[in-house]
C-alpha cells in the first residue's frame with residue numbers, strides 16, 4: 028500500500044478506562060492499518076472491545092498508550108460514523124438529519140437535500156423523510172444513521188453494529204447499501220459485528236477477544 032492510500036494506522040494502540048483497581052483495558056496494544064478501499068469486519072463477543080477500537084480509529088478516544096495516526100489529508104467530513112444507539116437530532120426531521128453533514132460542509136441546500144433523499148432510498152427509508160426521530164423505530168433510526176453517512180460520501184466509514192437492531196432482510200439491505208456506496212466512492216469500510224453472516228461479506232475479518240485484536244484472517 029502506498030503511503031497516500033493509508034488512512035489510519037494503529038501502532039500498539041491501547042485504551043484503558045479508569046485507574047488502579049478500577050482500570051478496564053478495553054483495547055490491548057492493537058496494530059492495524061486501514062487503507063483506501065479496505066473492507067474490514069471486526070468481530071467479537073459483547074465487551075470484547077470492538078466499539079472501543081472503532082472509537083480509537085475515529086479519534087473519539089485518545090490512545091492511553093501507543094499511537095493512532097490518521098492521514099493528514101483526511102478532513103473532518105472524510106470520516107463518516109455510524110454509532111450504536113440514537114444519534115439523530117430530535118428537532119430535525121429524517122431528511123434534515125440525513126442532509127446535516129452536507130449542510131455543515133456548506134454544500135447548497137438543494138444538493139444536500141437531493142443527496143439525502145438518494146441515500147435514504149438506498150436504505151429503504153425515503154418514505155420516512157418528513158418524520159421526526161421520535162416518530163420512527165430504533166431500527167429505522169439505525170437506517171437513517173447509515174443514510175446520513177452515505178450522503179456524506181466520506182473516505183472512511185466506521186460503523187458500529189450497523190445491522191445490530193435490524194431483522195435479517197433489512198440488515199442485509201443496509202449492508203448492501205454500505206458496501207455498494209463504499210465500492211462506488213472507493214471509501215474504506217470498517218464495521219463491528221457479532222454476526223458471522225455480516226462478517227462473511229467482508230474481505231478481511233479481525234476477531235477481538237478480551238480487548239485483544241487477533242491476527243488477521245484474509246479471505247480470498
Ligand SMILES: Nc1ncnc2c1ncn2[C@@H]1O[C@H](COP(=O)(O)OP(=O)(O)OP(=O)(O)O)[C@@H](O)[C@H]1O
Nearest residue numbers: 044051052053071072073074075076077078079080
Ligand atoms: N466509558 C467506559 N468506561 C469504562 N469502561 C468502559 C467504557 N466503555 C467501554 N468500557 C469497557 O470496555 C470493554 C470493551 O467495551 P466495548 O464497548 O468496546 O465492547 P464491544 O465489543 O463493543 O461490546 P458490544 O458488542 O456489547 O457493544 C468492556 O469491558 C466495557 O465494559
